[in-house]
Amino acid sequence: MSIETKNVDKVVIRFAGDSGDGMQLTGTRFTETTAIVGNDLSTLPDYPAEIRAPAGSLAGVSAFQLQFSSKEIHTPGDQPDVLVAMNPAALKVHLADLISGGIIITNESAFSPKNLKLAGYESNPLEDDTLESYEVYSIEMSRLVATACEDMDISPKTVDRTKNMFALGLLYWIYNRPLEPTINWLGIKFKKRPELIDSNIRALNAGYNYGETVEIFTTRFAVEKAPLAAGKYRNINGNYATSVGLLAASVKANIPLFYGGYPITPASDILHTLASFRHFGVKTFQAEDEIAGITSAIGASFAGSIGVTASSGPGIALKAEAIGLAVIAELPLVIINVQRGGPSTGLPTKTEQADLFQALFGRNGEAPVPVIAAQTPGDCFYTAFEACQIAIKYRTPVFMLSDGYLANGSEPWSIPSFDDLPNIQPDFSANENGVPFMPYARDEKTLARPWAIPGTPGLEHRIGGLEKEDMTGNVSYDPENHHHMTELRAQKVANITQDIPPTDILGAASGDLLILSWGGTYGSCRSAIERLQNEGKKVSLVHLRWVNPLPKDLGEILIRFKNILIPELNMGQLSKVVRAEYLVDAQGLNLVRGRPFRAADIVTKAQELIG
């Protein structure tokens, strides 16, 4: 039997298994190798909130989806072409998403009566007609890795844990990927346990060779390199990009980075990453709670560092009072919300965009805070950098909104040259002898107040949460002054529009439908308008980077379209803002299912609106 190699543009694979099966790791390795091969790609890790739900249970299923392509892509894919199901529960949970006729690869060894029962199967789906419309490869992976490692002096349990490497090896064979990057990685990962390097490499090879020698696969697939713009690339996920963006801004501004935070899913990796940057002088402070996380950052900003805190919705709620303090004290501060499903503890490991109102309005009093949202994992770098830049320039707290999908998802990232990034000037105040220091004097263009840091002789002054008199900064209860200061704080934030470039419209400047999006839905919306435009529809996309203040030219763009569609992973938060701000009849597409939009969801809604 000959094996045919078929060229395809794009493939979506979903790895699914028990929490202990190492699916995140398997997906990440496949991603790294695929990045090196030169495909464009996008990933979607999807794991349960429980560290180890009971083995074999539906609740314990962990999955990792990636799309890779020879063309430019923007999403992890709507539906998988290939489902790797390491146990019956994984098959049960994910089968419905698989495309009709898609490939299923299972670990047959895990389809025991006990696991079938845990997954709620009355009969074995590998033996009945459940899977008859799919291409099924059921392989006794556990037995095969045991054979591959049989002369090794390690426990059967340890051997069995290499079965994910078997699956990975097989997929490398099917999709023509090299094994070396994974072998090198295993060497570093298990440096101190050579027996694990050996057993994992054996399993990886066994999987690859299985494809090569067992004549059940008739087709291998080739996905050519994607035509990415020339340059140097790496694979990057959102939380890492955020961390590096913060660091880059502090190096540019030549002031130390201080991070105060408390662990919370899905933001903790920012703390972990920044903690590994001690050699850059980064100070990370794992505080006693969310409030101390942000207040320590405010203290550090007062003392001349760029103070940063990151959390997710429940933690941001605790920080609200402190954000108000940073607003009235007019100190630079960056608050990152890696959004997850809410309310309350909600869906800790699932993505959502429902904290926009919290960022815009979640404080007492008139407390405007600029809000910038990242659009892709790699864009988190630029968003974090810009958040610091604006915070320092305007002496204001800035909200950066990320989300669980961006935080954990990854994509190839064109590596910027540090020298090309814009400069940031902290402009600390210095003593001008004889001139009385006015802590609430203002820069004419920005309305920013001076940043006079403790330790500077002659500039001793007091700030605080009580309303301050214009110029002097003395406590003031004067009614006119309060009104005036409220307007000044609002105008200062509005002035940030000076730093927002003209809005980019993907597509024609007018038409039947404008899709208006913000944050992590960029990829899905981008894919959707490409499909719609290919169908000849007069559809354009505007994706907002700053949600507060909104770009100056947005109003005039909106009125040039007959329909406006705002897809959001919330119940219509930006829609309400846009309707209130511009008096336009914006329609929402609102889904909160803990996962990104499928581009098809947006296409269908658009077709409903414009036929």
Add this chain to the structure above:
Amino acid sequence: MAETTVETPKLGRRDFVSDQAVRWCPGCGDYAILSQTQKTFPDLGVDKEKFVFISGIGCSSRFPYYMNAYGFHTIHGRAPAIASGVKLANPELSVWIITGDGDALSIGGNHSIHLLRRNLDINVMLFNNRIYGLTKGQYSPTSELGKITKSTPLGSLDRPFNPLALALGAQASFVARAIDRETAHFRTMILRAHNHIGTSFIEIYQNCNIFNDGAFAPMTEKETKADKVLWLENNKPLVFGAEMNKGIRLDGNVPKVVDIGDKWSTDDLLVHDETDWTIAMILSHFTYQDEFPDPIGVFYAVDEPIYEVMLAEQIEFAKKNKGAGDIQTLLDGADNWVVE
């Protein structure tokens, strides 16, 4: 050109007086504390611009506005966390937290204990008046059980916190108590706190003459003071009383007040040792107990590792180990590829 040496003028009290009108109630114990602080600070030997006062919310927390120094009047209970950020960002600063019994022990209790265990080189002045003043007279976490206030017309049901026992339990490295009216002694406590490297915690008995007048009267009034105050001196037996004829003796591990004379001599008394945590803990429990005098002075002072010093060491270690970070190398990452 001839060299001229400019003598830095010596700082005085007036250098620390801000131009803001002090707005505490007439007769408030805070005045004496502010005044003594302004008098003592010139003698700490620190450049004035290096002092930073951080406060939370409450009557005492207005203090920074009245000191001509860098100051930050923050939000309720959070001063320890803000001060930690200030100190970590710039360890050269002399950071002073001004707080009260509600601010530090109720809404900010969590931050207080964590500040103490981390042992940053920060000084805490806790003004304890055992009442909520700014909100006009509700009981506080240090009010005695059964306290009748506006919010507890039939008496409070909360057992009071013991601030010093709490601080000791939180592994504070310096714990002391002062009284607003004992200004000379308070000066000594400020100096001791300043000189201690690590978090210094001073509880100050402070009279609120509006809502809790006389809360510490036995310790401040001439007629009773001698019998109700135990002045702590390191390595000295614990003696008190108008005639200095009473003392503290340990019976096993139970402290007893004894008369010095026929049965007991000063040799039988407990000798104060500022480095003995157990003694400090025993003494801290005298408060609220009528049969004992209230100890005033330094309860405990030991050297413990300093958070910001260890952080600086970690940064140096990392730089030595990995080399000073290069941002472009970090951006490039380990696994990159070039598209032509």
